[in-house]
Amino acid sequence: MNCLTEETSQTTCSGQITVLLADDHTLVRQCVRALLQTDRHFTVVGEASNGSEAVKLAQALRPDVILMDIGMPVLNGLDATRQIVAGDPTAKVLVLSAHSEEVYIRRLSNAGVAGYVEKQSCCRVLTKAIRKVAEGNTFFSPSVSKRLREEESKSCDRNGDFKANAPHLTPRESAVLQLVAEGLANKQIAAELGIDIKTVEKHRQCLMNKLNIHKTAGLTRYAIDAGIIESGLKLASA
Numbered sequence: 001m002n003c004l005t006e007e008t009s010q011t012t013c014s015g016q017i018t019v020l021l022a023d024d025h026t027l028v029r030q031c032v033r034a035l036l037q038t039d040r041h042f043t044v045v046g047e048a049s050n051g052s053e054a055v056k057l058a059q060a061l062r063p064d065v066i067l068m069d070i071g072m073p074v075l076n077g078l079d080a081t082r083q084i085v086a087g088d089p090t091a092k093v094l095v096l097s098a099h100s101e102e103v104y105i106r107r108l109s110n111a112g113v114a115g116y117v118e119k120q121s122c123c124r125v126l127t128k129a130i131r132k133v134a135e136g137n138t139f140f141s142p143s144v145s146k147r148l149r150e151e152e153s154k155s156c157d158r159n160g161d162f163k164a165n166a167p168h169l170t171p172r173e174s175a176v177l178q179l180v181a182e183g184l185a186n187k188q189i190a191a192e193l194g195i196d197i198k199t200v201e202k203h204r205q206c207l208m209n210k211l212n213i214h215k216t217a218g219l220t221r222y223a224i225d226a227g228i229i230e231s232g233l234k235l236a237s238a
Contacts, residue, residue, distance in 0.1 A: 015041060016040075016041055016042065016043050017041055017042050017043070017064045017065060017130060017131065017134045018043050018044075018045045018061070018063040018064045018065070019036060019042055019043065019044050019045065019063055019064065019065050019066075019067055019130060020044075020045060020046045020047075020048065020054070020057055020058060020061060020063040020065070020066045020067065021033060021044060021046070021047045021048070021067050022047075022048040022049075022050075022051070022053070022054035022057075022066060022067065022068045022069055022072070022077065022080070023048075023049070023067075023068075023069040023072070023096070024049050024050055024069065024071070024072040024073055025069075026049070028069070028119075029047050029049075032044075032067065032096075032126075033047070035123055035126070035127070036127070036130075039127065041131075042127075042130070045061050045063050046061050046063070049072070050072045050073045050074040050075060051072045051073075051074060051075030051076055051077055051079060051080030052074045052075040052080070053074075054066065054068065054072075054075075054077075054080045054084070055075065055080050055083045055084055055087075058084045058087075058088070058091060059084075059087060059088070062088070064092065064134045065092050065093075065094055065114075065130050065133050065134050066084065066091060066092065066093045066094065067094050067096050067130070068080065068081060068093050068094065068095050068096065068113070069095075069096060069097055070095065070097045070099055070108070071097075071099070071229060073182060074178075074179075074192065075175060075178065076178055076228055076229060077095065077097070077108075078107055078108055078111055078228070079171065079174050079175065079178070079228075081093045081095075081108060081111045081112065081113055082111045082112070082171070083171065085111065085112035089112075092114045092133045092134065092136075093112070093113045093114055094113065094114055094115040094116075094117065094129055094130060094133045094139070095108055095113050095115065095116045095117065096117050096118075096119060096126065097116070097117075097118065097119060098118065098119045098120070099118075105140075105144055114133045114137075114138050114139070115129050115132065115133045115138055115139035115140055116139075116140045116141065116144045117129045117139070117140075117141045117144075118141055118143060118144065121141050125141055129141070169207070169210065172193075172203055173203050173206060173207055173210075174228065175193060176189060176193070176200060176203040176204060176207065177207055177219060177222075177223055177228060178223060178228050178229055179192060179193075180204065180207075180216060180219050180220070180223075181219060181220040181223035181224070181228065181229050182229060186200045186201060186204065207219065
């Protein structure tokens with residue numbers, strides 16, 4: 001595990017808020033850490049550069065707040081959030097993302113995030129959001145709250161998923177789909193997930209059958225539209 005920071009002890013002063021940073025951009029993590037270090041009430045206890053690391057560190061460190069990006073390699077922020085909340089329903093995940101599309105907001109809200117702040121927000125909004133979430137409240141930046149209200153005012157059959165009738169994917173199938181969309185071969189996926197190549201092939205076939213998509217390029221487009229990976233990531237070839 002290529003974790004940049006992993007402190008095993010959280011012996012912080014009374015009243016301090018411990019924060020885990022999860023973002024695949026080193027500069028973003030460094031800037032957020034520098035911001036939080038200017039306030040004695042915050043302590044950054046760990047950093048993760050992908051969703052898989054975020055899950056492991058969240059379980060090990062039990063921070064007050066997990067600051068989570070959406071588009072990360074290996075495991076995206078959405079699936080990482082699902083795994084963290086499933087393992088610890090009291091975990092508080094605050095999303096910090098450049099994306100504000102309804103599909104991302106709704107899917108993450110359904111996954112159990114406590115808040116959502118856009119990276120375009122000012123520093124004051126971010127620190128306020130962290131405090132609110134640490135206190136057990138929810139916090140969505142004004143523009144995100146507006147989109148949520150607009151979404152709720154639409155037809156009641158909209159639930160924020162990629163499609164209302166989209167098939168359910170297991171956590172393992174979602175992980176395989178992400179890695180396929182990122183361009184990894186079956187052998188590489190097997191190594192990344194710690195499973196044998198025949199199991200990867202089985203999951204891949206199940207994905208194609210469930211989604212009725214039988215080409216890698218189609219799976220990639222689906223992963224982008226479903227918010228599993230960002231459109232800026234390199235597309236897998238057909």
